[in-house]
Amino acid sequence: MKREAALPALSARGLRKRYDGTEVVCGVDLEVAPGECFGLLGPNGAGKTTTLKLLLGLSDPDAGEIRLLGEEVPRHAREVRARVGVVPQFDNLDPDFSVRENLLVYARYFGLRSREIAPRLPRLLEFAGLAGRAESKIQTLSGGMKRRLTLARALVNDPQLLFMDEPTTGLDPQARHLIWERLRRLTLEGRTLLLTTHFMEEAERLCQRVAIMDRGRLIAQGSPRALIAEHIEPQVVEVHGPGLEAWTERAGALALRTERAGETVFCYAADAERVLASLRAHEELAYLHRPANLEDVFLKLTGRDLRD
């Protein structure tokens, strides 16, 4: 048992996948420890969803090895998926069913009988914040409720590991915070979480470790704090307003590094006091002073160009 606990919950080596002549996953190596919350970050089209599909054995890699909960994937994908939960990027709840029926029918795909799953329904509904809504139609649920139901549905088989593809995309702040709360609960229960996101704040709050993916490659890996320390100066001042150009020319040297993005200048510094002092003398300029975050790392590594 002890030896098994030391094995990674998930490992991938040299993963490659090509679609129509374009390589979308180009040699991905990653390892997730049991009980860890791991974030896979990347702009749209970076290859995150494809990577998840490969890890779940839903698509065959062109090259590479995958071990999921000790089993070889895709060879034993079906067996291992019995111990895994998946929250897909887009809701695919059954619109013809009630909340309860959605959970019952999904449990059947795991070979669970109704009488095995029925006693666990109240807990799953409570987890989804849908206690008392068991008979509600899916169309009557809000976006946040649907997302939580999808999360509860991924738990019908009491999985050891959960894959979540952008679990909070499209949710309002209240709904998002509730999901985060639930994900923390799952980590406390000892489950391993792998989530993809492009909300850096989400990754910083939830994940012990993150990997940044761009154009099919992992370009950085580590704890959010370590990545920030490694790539970005601790303080950031965002400046915009009339006279920005002239100010930057004179005051730019006060920061360790400046970056211009459209009408905004980002000043990175170990101590921002000299930048701020200069800004106080320029009332026409608006500014925001904040600690460096994962988004700065992300933008530095993946660039500011739009990815559509």
Next chain:
Amino acid sequence: MNASRLYAPPALSLRAVAVWRRHFLVWRKLAVPSILGNLADPLIMLFGLGYGLGAVLGGIDGTSYFAFLAAGFLASTTMYAATFEALFSAFSRMHVQKTWEAIVNAPMTLEDVLAGEWSWAASKALAAGLCMLAVVSAVGYASWPIAAAVVPVVVLLGLAFGALGLAVNALASGYDFFSYYLTLVLTPMMMLSGVFFPVERLPGLVRAVAEVLPLYHGVALARPLLAGELPPAMLAHVAVLAAYAAGGFYLATVLTRRRLLT
């Protein structure tokens, strides 16, 4: 996915039952309108043409035109019931609602999903076929007990057209795509398969085409069975339908793998 996995025969498992039960649970909520919708059209046609045209034509091949047409419509209604399920309903679950995607995230394979769709399409066909049989029997054109042998014919037709429909589904870009199959394949097939008139009167070349069509073999089985007679060359007809069912499902499996797994 390499070629050997792409072209491997489908691995069938009992897990597919969970998919069938999902479809059944949805259908149960809409059963009455669904059955009425399936049957209204063929019944109106049957009674309209059967009595109306029957009065002009008199008998055909030694039976009333109504009895002749009843056997043909029983087979074609079965064909359409399986087809519509495997085209429009399966496409909506595969592409629009992403139900398939949700299912394969569980320990289910694409083959389980397809086998569930296939058996479900055949079940819908069976339900439609049984309703037609009940109506035909109620107006006195089913000769029991031999007419009961129409039931397995209906199942075979459902499996054959369910499989072919799933193969077409795997190629579809949208719902509009299905009108090609319906108007260019099924409508001519209905004309050539002896539903409305005996195939024997057609020119030799057209008859040769008709004899490779699955519906032709379904009609060739259903018509004598309803009349209480054992069909000539019964096993050959059964074998053709079984081949369409098995071959069609293999084709559907390969095409769907190509669409979703590569």
